[in-house]
Amino acid sequence: MTRTYLDYNATAPIRREARAAVIAAMEATGNPSSVHAEGRAARRIVEDVRGGVASLCGVAARCVTFASGATEAVNAALNPRFGVGPKESPIERLIVAAGEHPCALHGHRFPLSTVEMAPLCPDGRIDLDWLADACGRPGRALLALQGANNETGVVQPVSEAAAIVHAAGGLLFCDAVQLAGRVSFNAAALGADALALSAHKIGGPKGAGALVAANVDLSLGEPLIRGGGQERGARAGTESVASIAGFGAAIRACVADMAEEAPRLLALREHLADHVRGAAPDAVIFGESAPRLPNTLCFAVPGIEAATLMIALDLAGVAVSSGSACSSGKVTPSHVLAAMGVAPDLARGAIRVSVGWASTDRDAEHFAEAFSGAIRRMRAGRAAGAV
Template sequence: MRRVYFDHSATTPVRPDVADEMCAFLKENFGNPTSLHYFGRQARKEVEAAREKVAAAIGATPNEIVFTSGGTESDNMAIHGVAMINKNKGNHIITSAVEHHAVINTVKALGKEGFTVTILPVDKYGMVSVDDVAAAITDKTILITIMHANNEVGTIMPIKEIGSLARSKGITMHTDAVQSFGKIPFSVEELGVDLLTISGHKIYGPKGVGALYIRKGTRWKQSLFHGGAQERLRRAGTENVPGIVGLGKAAELAIRDLQSEAEHLKALRDRLIHEVTTKIDYVKLTGHPTMRLPNHASFTFEFIEGESMLLSLDLKGVAASSGSACTSGSLEPSHVLLAMGIPHEIAHGSIRITLGRDNTMEDIDYFLEIMPPIVNRLRAMSPLDQETEFAINGSCDACKAHGSCKM
């Protein structure tokens, strides 16, 4: 059976060059980087080399990079760290309705600890308005946290403009760049952010490692972990040396190959979007039509359940998703799609296709071959079959039998 992986926003395979570098630190160079002897010094040297690579990838300085266990920890560290050190100055946090749960649930938790949270709406493309951000700011606002690119619909947010606004008001700005890092070019200076989150396993690096950029001079307090002096007292716990080395290598390769990969992925993405939306009825692209990640295509299919489509695709060897991997076990429709104004019944019929560096036009052709029959079969089996027939043909069996429409 042909196997096609279209779920790169959930995770990516580790690149061979990354795995090779990691292996040395699982076997020969196994030292603890806080140890003073030779083995520890070798590990420390490579941790700092990786820090330099990650910093270079986003235009930061090495001492502004803190290694973490991944995107969720980095988001939590950023938000808690700013909130706790500034709580005597203000208690207001601004975010958006389409953030990853690592941000949404963190600010909601702070809302139970005396902080005030404004969750901004988005437009039909899932984009936050800069004007809405400006209108939400008060003299108590201490943090704005809005993602750089959405994981479910691929929309790229106007972070540069929001960052400029935040800086003009003296407000700390954080962005979750887990999905955009390594896919679109940016620097922390260009974006105007004070904190930025990245994750290794979204850029062909290992799972369980990430980083948090903290701009020099940012008011931030380590408030999640208490322990040793690792990461310059910013993140206690023995460093995950193999993971950090892998992240550094993955970041280096991602930036080196960014332009060529983006061009390759855009060609695949654009053909996929065009063919799906023109050859299958009652399908809509979700997310912004142009301001979107180069590898991202997401759709809603009316009169059909997303889970049924995913299972049918899996039986044909195609791996896709219905949205964030973090909520794939939930029966609730995507909070992102609902925030975009998509009705519950349509939001349930969503799928996300996220492409990767190894995907080919043949993969796209295969998907386009198998998807229309899957949609037709599932719609014919749907409990909404009468509504489906009415919508598509203008009548249904009940209408034909009774000579009038009962719907």
């Protein structure tokens, strides 16, 4: 059976360049912390990629700390000592946008009594008026805000939020995982004090990511992983040279392709949306009135459960999801859609289709055939059951 993969926001297929870089780096025998020739060769691989990550984000190479992925990077950053110098006021409050990834919602190190949830507007973007009021309250705040939502693709007004937070003396941390490789960005334009990135979302290997500082010194905080002092003391443990090499190759590939890929993916997304509306005119596309990533379509068909539809599509050879892949494989109502005020019955039908570097028009046609057939059968079954 032909398989069509449309779940890039969970994990992108590994790029050929990244696979080749991983295999080549496995020949670098030395530990990158060793001073002999073999160690220096491994170190060169790591530092070359560090420069590539820095260039992607518009920061200096010394601002990049490698991690096992974005979840670790977020966990490391969301703590009361986030970039706080000895003469600075401590971070007393954490504000988390209600639609954030679970690693931000549950991975912080703040006392729960100091955590506030920033509401979303119906279009999926953070409520900036609420944020301005919250930042006016006592206590220096840290805001955790995604660059773009992993479920709906809604692009957040990060620079506007940063201006509000900074005016009140606070800091902003941005989960930029879904932005990378899909839209051009840099830390300065976003106004983010630090960013998190992930390799496997852009066609690199799983198990690599980065915490990128822009306006803060992350070495001032307490490292999440302590040990030998690697990564300038910010993250202990021998660097995964092969995974980092693949990360770098994926960055180079997606940056080189981005100017052509963004409009191609947007056209493909709209083609998929047309197929959805053609088979189910009553389908609701979430975040449609807000700026969205060019590759992401999140929708629901009233009366159709996501779990049932996902199984039908999978049996037909099409892989999609119902939202974040980081919820232990459970198909549960989306906290993102709940924060947008979507009715529970409709939210239970949410399907996410996300495309990427290897997606084609043929994939869209396969989806259209599988989706229209599934909807037709489900609605016929419901009609027969109602008789």
